[in-house]
Every structure is written in structure tokens, then in C-alpha cells.
Amino acid sequence: MITVTKQAAKRVDIVRVQMVRDSSLLYPQRTVRMAKDVVELFLRFLAESDREQFILLCLNTKNQPTAIHTVSIGSLDASIVHPREVFKVAILANASSIIVGHNHPSGDPTPSREDINVTHSLKQVGELIGIPVLDHVIVGTEGAFWSMKEKGDM
Numbered sequence: 637m638i639t640v641t642k643q644a645a646k647r648v649d650i651v652r653v654q655m656v657r658d659s660s661l662l663y664p665q666r667t668v669r670m671a672k673d674v675v676e677l678f679l680r681f682l683a684e685s686d687r688e689q690f691i692l693l694c695l696n697t698k699n700q701p702t703a704i705h706t707v708s709i710g711s712l713d714a715s716i717v718h719p720r721e722v723f724k725v726a727i728l729a730n731a732s733s734i735i736v737g738h739n740h741p742s743g744d745p746t747p748s749r750e751d752i753n754v755t756h757s758l759k760q761v762g763e764l765i766g767i768p769v770l771d772h773v774i775v776g777t778e779g780a781f782w783s784m785k786e787k788g789d790m
Contacts, residue, residue, distance in 0.1 A: 655728045661704070668699045671773050671783030674735055677701065678775050682739045688715040690738040692722055694731035695770070703729040707736075717754050719761040726767050733768045743777035747789060755790050 661680060665673050674693060681704055682689055688710040694703040705725045708715045715738060726734050736758060738751075747755075755772040762769040771785040784790045 653728065663701055666700055668695060668701065671771055671781065671786055674773055675775060675781045678737045678773060682775065685739055686741055687711060688738055688741060690715045690717045692725055693735040694726055694729040695733045697732040719758055722758060723761060723765060723767060731767055733770050735771045735773060736769060737773040737775065739775050745774040745776035745780050745782035747774055747782055747784065752789055755784050759790055
């Protein structure tokens with residue numbers, strides 16, 4: 637004999653997701669063609685940061701920046717990055733493609749092994765969901781930068 641017990645109804649939330657604009661930066665370049673085109677924007681966005689910050693630049697179909705977002709703020713020499721956090725904003729921003737970047741407060745933009753591993757993970761996820769990662773740019777001090785795409789690291 638099977639006994640059926642009646643359970644109380646479960647309430648399901650109805651939700652809405654939207655992006656909220658925090659502020660804006662003027663970007664005179666308009667279109668991103670190569671890594672140096674985003675370095676100035678990244679440096680302005682990361683100005684005076686004493687900790688490593690991982691950022692996301694969303695692009696439209698014409699490679700024009702539409703949104704910039706801080707994905708993670710870490711310590712002096714590390715930042716935790718998960719693809720879920722990167723692509724959540726990219727999807728909400730209707731990004732056609734993305735460029736990720738971070739700063740090295742030490743000033744030396746040479747990537748670590750972890751930087752390269754994160755880039756490969758993000759590239760795989762981007763290919764899977766249809767939002768390609770065009771580059772990962774690491775900025776140092778005084779305009780020094782490392783483009784993973786231009787250096788063949790991705």
C-alpha cells in the first residue's frame with residue numbers, strides 16, 4: 637500500500653535581471669583593432685589601483701566597446717577569476733565578443749602560468765557559448781602591456 641502525503645505548496649520567485657550603469661568613460665578610439673587600442677582605456681579604468689583587478693570589456697559586432705566591468709579584485713599579486721563571473725556580465729551586456737584584462741601592480745606585465753591557464757579556460761567557454769575572447773591584455777606601469785593574442789599565448 638502506498639501512502640501519499642500532501643506537501644505544502646512551494647513559492648517560486650519571479651525574477652528580472654538587468655544591468656545598472658554605474659558611470660561611464662569617454663573612449664575616443666571608438667573601435668578596437670589591436671591591444672594598444674584598449675590599453676589606454678584599461679589604464680584609465682584601473683587608475684591608482686594598488687591591487688590586482690580583473691576586468692571585462694564587452695564589444696558589439698563592430699568591435700566597439702559597450703561596457704567595462706570589474707570581475708574581481710584580488711590581492712597585490714593574485715585575483716580569483718571564474719568563467720561564470722566573466723560571462724554573466726557579457727551575456728547581460730549582449731556582447732558579441734569580449735576582451736579581458738588585468739593589471740600587475742608590480743609594473744611587469746609578463747603573464748604568470750595561472751594567467752595563461754585562465755585565458756585558455758575563458759577562451760574555451762567563450763567558444764562554447766558563442767562569445768569569443770579576442771584577447772587578454774595585462775597592463776603594467778608607464779604604458780607597458782602584454783597582449784596574449786599578439787604574443788601567441790592564446
